[in-house]
Amino acid sequence: MKILNNKLSKSFLALGVAAVISSCSKFEDINKSPQAADDQQVQVEYFINASINGAQMNPDVAERAFVLYWKTAGRQHRLTFFNNGTYDDGYTSAYYNQSATWLNRINEAVQIAEAKIEVGDVKEYTGNLLQVARIWRAYLLSEFSDNFGPAPIDAFKAVNPTFASTKDVYYYCLEELKDASSKLDLGIANPEVLKGNDPAYQYDYEKWQKYANSMRLRLAMRLSEVDPAKAKAEFEDAASKPLLTAMDETFQVQEAPGWSDLSGVMSREWNSQLLSPTLNNLFIGLGGVESADQLTNAEMKGKIKAANYMGEKYDNHISSLSNDPSAGYWLDGLPNSIDPRAYKLFIVPGDFTNPDFSRFPTYADNPIITERNLVDADGKLVKKLDGKNTWNAATIGDWGEKGAKNQIYIWEGANPRLAQRYRNSANKRIFFAPWETYFLLAEAGVRGWAAPGAPKSNYEKGIELSFAYNGVSSFLTDYLKSTDFNRVGTSVSWDHTTEPTAKTVTFKNGYTGAAGSATYNYPKNTLYKNGTVNNDHLTKIITQKFIAQTPWLPMETWSDHRRLGLPFFENPAIERPLIDLPALNKSNYMTSQVEFFPQRLRYPSGFRNSDPDGYAEAVSLLEGEDAVLTPLWWAMH
Numbered sequence: 001m002k003i004l005n006n007k008l009s010k011s012f013l014a015l016g017v018a019a020v021i022s023s024c025s026k027f028e029d030i031n032k033s034p035q036a037a038d039d040q041q042v043q044v045e046y047f048i049n050a051s052i053n054g055a056q057m058n059p060d061v062a063e064r065a066f067v068l069y070w071k072t073a074g075r076q077h078r079l080t081f082f083n084n085g086t087y088d089d090g091y092t093s094a095y096y097n098q099s100a101t102w103l104n105r106i107n108e109a110v111q112i113a114e115a116k117i118e119v120g121d122v123k124e125y126t127g128n129l130l131q132v133a134r135i136w137r138a139y140l141l142s143e144f145s146d147n148f149g150p151a152p153i154d155a156f157k158a159v160n161p162t163f164a165s166t167k168d169v170y171y172y173c174l175e176e177l178k179d180a181s182s183k184l185d186l187g188i189a190n191p192e193v194l195k196g197n198d199p200a201y202q203y204d205y206e207k208w209q210k211y212a213n214s215m216r217l218r219l220a221m222r223l224s225e226v227d228p229a230k231a232k233a234e235f236e237d238a239a240s241k242p243l244l245t246a247m248d249e250t251f252q253v254q255e256a257p258g259w260s261d262l263s264g265v266m267s268r269e270w271n272s273q274l275l276s277p278t279l280n281n282l283f284i285g286l287g288g289v290e291s292a293d294q295l296t297n298a299e300m301k302g303k304i305k306a307a308n309y310m311g312e313k314y315d316n317h318i319s320s321l322s323n324d325p326s327a328g329y330w331l332d333g334l335p336n337s338i339d340p341r342a343y344k345l346f347i348v349p350g351d352f353t354n355p356d357f358s359r360f361p362t363y364a365d366n367p368i369i370t371e372r373n374l375v376d377a378d379g380k381l382v383k384k385l386d387g388k389n390t391w392n393a394a395t396i397g398d399w400g401e402k403g404a405k406n407q408i409y410i411w412e413g414a415n416p417r418l419a420q421r422y423r424n425s426a427n428k429r430i431f432f433a434p435w436e437t438y439f440l441l442a443e444a445g446v447r448g449w450a451a452p453g454a455p456k457s458n459y460e461k462g463i464e465l466s467f468a469y470n471g472v473s474s475f476l477t478d479y480l481k482s483t484d485f486n487r488v489g490t491s492v493s494w495d496h497t498t499e500p501t502a503k504t505v506t507f508k509n510g511y512t513g514a515a516g517s518a519t520y521n522y523p524k525n526t527l528y529k530n531g532t533v534n535n536d537h538l539t540k541i542i543t544q545k546f547i548a549q550t551p552w553l554p555m556e557t558w559s560d561h562r563r564l565g566l567p568f569f570e571n572p573a574i575e576r577p578l579i580d581l582p583a584l585n586k587s588n589y590m591t592s593q594v595e596f597f598p599q600r601l602r603y604p605s606g607f608r609n610s611d612p613d614g615y616a617e618a619v620s621l622l623e624g625e626d627a628v629l630t631p632l633w634w635a636m637h
Contacts, residue, residue, distance in 0.1 A: 044116070044129045045197035047109035048136065052199050053261045054102045055140060056253050056429055061098045062265040064091035065147075066554065067273075071266075073598045074554030075278035075561075075569055077418065078410070080396045082598050084572055085580030085628050093604040099144050106140060107155065109133040125188050128205055132198075134180035135212045138173040139431070142219055145169040146559055147601045149632050150621040152614075163618040166633035167227070174219055174234050181212035181241070199253045200431075206242070211251050211432060214244040217440045218432075218556075224447065225563055226634045232449050239441065239451045245434045247465065252428040264425035266418065266551065269360040273418035274410065275346045277324050278569055279550065280393035281487040282543055283335075283342040284326075288484035288492075289475045290337045300348060303333040303389040308503070310520070311392075312510035317374045317382075317406040323590045324395040324570035325487050325523050329507060330409075334391050337484065340472035341547060346416035350388030356419035367417070372408035377401070383510065387414025397572025422551050430552035433469070438462035439545040446537045456494040459541055463492075466548035488568040489522035489534030490543050499535055527565025527592045527636065534568075542566040562599060562635035571596050580628070599631045 057066055068091055072082040080086075113130035116122050145151045145166055153172045155161035164172070184205045195202035201211070216238035223231035244251070256262035266273060291304045305311075311331035320328035334348065347357045350370045359367050370388040373381055385408050393416070394409040408414045421427055438453075439462040445455030453461075460480055467473045482492045489500035505520040524531030533539065546557050546567050561569055571589050578584055583595035603626055608615045615626075624630035631637050 042112055043197075044109050044113045044126065044133065045194060045203075047105050047112065048129065048133050049197040049199065051102045051105035051109065051136060051140070052253065054098065054105065055143075056199075056255070056261050057098070057265050058261050059259055059263050059268055061094045062263070063268045063271065064088075065095035066265040067268070067271050069095070069147075069601065070554040070558060071551070074556070074558035075276045076550050076554045076557060077272075078274040078276045078393055078396060078415075079272075080398070080572065082628075083396050084398070084578050085598060087598075087602055087628050089602075089605050092601050093606055095147070095601070096604045096607065099140070099147075103137065103140050103144065106133055106137045110137060125190055125194065125203070128184055128188050128203070131180040131184045132203070132205075132208050134176050135208060135215070138176040138180070138212075139215060141169060142173045142215075143555065145173075146555060146632070148603060148618075149600055149630075150618045163614060163621055165621040170219060170223060170634070171230075174216060177212045177216045177219070178234075178237070181209045181216075184209050200251050207244075207249050210242050210244040210249055213238045213241045214432060214437045214440075217243070217437065217444075221440055221443060222559065222563060222634050224443075225636065232447075235440075235444055236450045239444065239449075243437050243452075244432060245437055247434060247469070249434060250428075250430055251432040252430045254428050255425045257425045262425075264423060264427065265429055266423050267425045269362060271360075272410070272412050272415075273358070273360075273423070274412070275391075275393040275416040277326060277393040277395050278567070279342075279346075279547070280391075281324070281326060281570070282490070282547060282567060283339045284487050285335070285337055285484050286339040286482075286486035286490070286492060286543075287475070287479040288337050288482035289340050289479055291334050291343075294338075294340055294343055294475075295334075297351070300334060300351070300389050305331065305333040305336055306506070307336040308505045309336075310505045310507045310518070312508045313516070314374065314406075314510040316511075317402050318409065319395060319397070319399040319402050319573040319575050321575055321586060321589055322395045322397060322571050322573040323523050323592070324573075325520065326393070327395045327570075327573070330385070330510065331390055331392050332385075332508075334389060338391075339486075339547065340475045340479065341466065341470045342416075344470045344472060345419055345422075345550060347419055348389060348391065348416060349414050356421055358417055358420040358423055360420075360423060361412075366412040369411075369413040372411050372414055375405050375407065377405065385414070387411065390414070391416060395570060395573045397574060398576045398578055399573055400575030402575060418551060433465070433548070433552075435462040435465040435469075435548045436545065436553070436556070438465065439541055439548070442541050443538065446541065455537065459494055459537075459544065462541075462548060463544050466544070469548075485522070485535070486543075487522075488525070490539050490567070491535055492540070492544075494537070494540065497535055497537065499533070523568055523570070524590075525565060525568040525592055527594070531592070538564070539566055559635075561597070562632065565592065565636055568592075569597060594631060594636050595629055598628045599635060600628065602626050602628060 069082055071077050072079040110133045149166045150163045151169045152161045153164045186205050190203050201207040220231050220234035255264045292301055295301055311329035318328050347354055351357050371386045374383045376382050438458045441451045442455045442458035444451040467476045483496040485491050485500045500522045502519050502521050504517055506517050542560055549556050574589050619626045
């Protein structure tokens with residue numbers, strides 16, 4: 001394997017993680033097959049397969065990157081950790097090292113294919129495999145860059161590798177996707193044996209081409225705020241070509257039980273996967289579909305509350321020091337109306353007969369215990385609360401003494417948690433779905449860019465596909481017409497752009513039972529148009545895109561917020577100072593600032609220690625310190 005060994009060292013030098021694989025033996029193992037006996041018979045497709053499967057993430061890296069970083073920063077579940085600016089070098093190293101492996105494998109696929117073509121050792125489909133490898137490599141490189149920023153693209157040009165700026169990474173990926181997709185020969189017929197080495201598309205080249213073009217839409221739109229001319233040119237060119245628009249074109253990989261690269265990315269039992277307050281505020285009221293029309297259980301129906309009811313107020317046990325519009329309340333029942341996807345994605349506490357109810361962790365009774373206590377400073381009982389048939393999502397952050405006295409606010413059995421079908425390793429992990437194509441086209445239309453279809457029709461088609469995926473299409477017609485506001489002041493109807501105004505809501509004093517009323521002020525998202533807009537077309541698009549991307553694409557929900565400040569992300573509660581979010585304090589928590597939200601992963605210490613020159617180069621290109629709060633080139637500053 002002389003060809004591999006020479007180039008292997010370059011690709012790992014580029015990533016500063018040569019210790020990840022000490023020799024070429026693992027790559028020899030990948031290529032052992034009845035058809036591959038020596039270095040002249042190494043098959044490109046084995047490396048492509050290994051890279052795609054690897055990027056599905058084994059449980060070790062999936063928990064750390066996908067769950068604890070991406071889903072947290074992307075607000076697809078409720079977890080404080082990274083949202084408080086806190087990071088873990090071990091978590092980061094796990095992802096960084098594995099990403100190096102995936103990139104190395106796909107780079108080898110490219111190099112082997114090029115070497116075979118150069119010497120004429122080709123099959124009819126070898127040229128197409130080269131283009132597929134380039135397309136997948138562009139995705140992996142963009143994923144790496146969206147986490148860290150600067151990355152080593154020179155490693156993929158057969159020259160001495162150096163780090164490139166985030167801008168250069170994006171320009172490179174866009175050009176690779178454009179060129180590779182144009183060179184796919186759609187007339188090539190594959191042997192059956194080849195199909196099994198592509199877990200996404202079974203080497204259906206039309207689908208690979210559509211995926212590449214839609215990936216260009218994604219990456220081009222990422223540049224919309226920082227490099228609008230480039231974004232527009234790339235987007236319009238890609239949009240003129242075949243795109244990923246049907247569910248059977250979804251880039252997805254089948255999960256498998258056990259512990260392997262194909263194990264479910266959300267399958268670790270000890271991760272609670274609670275409903276996030278961000279999602280909850282988007283869900284409640286959105287679309288005007290009443291809970292009574294969605295639920296069949298009589299007991300649940302009896303717990304549905306009035307539309308203007310916020311819940312019970314417990315000032316000594318629930319923090320209100322956040323711009324979360326739901327902060328301070330505990331809803332002792334179910335919302336009057338809610339987006340129909342909410343009850344499919346997250347399961348009502350105590351709904352034990354629901355096949356999607358997650359009993360994780362199975363080694364404890366936490367999921368089936370719904371009652372918990374509020375206590376005083378001495379630990380004495382103040383009140384017992386039952387979370388069964390309730391719907392809550394506690395504000396993130398530091399609740400201080402209030403949190404110490406509240407045993408229910410993050411208890412598994414008393415909060416809506418992610419449906420089991422996303423956790424049992426029997427699903428297909430989605431990397432790109434057609435609803436994203438349509439929402440990207442809708443956003444382009446709003447920006448005045450040339451794109452197929454009208455913005456409204458693309459927006460509604462994206463919602464339609466998401467509803468079909470979640471099995472709630474029966475509610476679609478009424479949903480699309482709704483002018484009801486959710487808790488952040490956004491409605492569904494494309495033609496309804498009226499801004500929300502303050503309203504009166506009711507609540508109960510949780511300690512005394514006394515009825516009360518308050519003025520509900522919709523949050524001002526000062527990251528977007530200085531907080532003056534809650535219900536324009538772009539806000540609607542990103543709101544719907546956020547919900548549709550849940551739970552498979554948290555990197556995209558995080559990236560949209562970094563790029564646009566949309567949708568509204570509440571600030572962490574600040575009962576005590578957050579050491580890793582020094583800009584957030586008790587005088588400014590009602591505003592939104594870039595400094596209040598994680599922006600990237602720090603490079604791991606292994607890179608810094610093993611390649612100090614490479615590390616210094618990468619940080620210089622970052623144009624800021626190597627910190628969680630340093631925005632990437634394309635993000636808001």
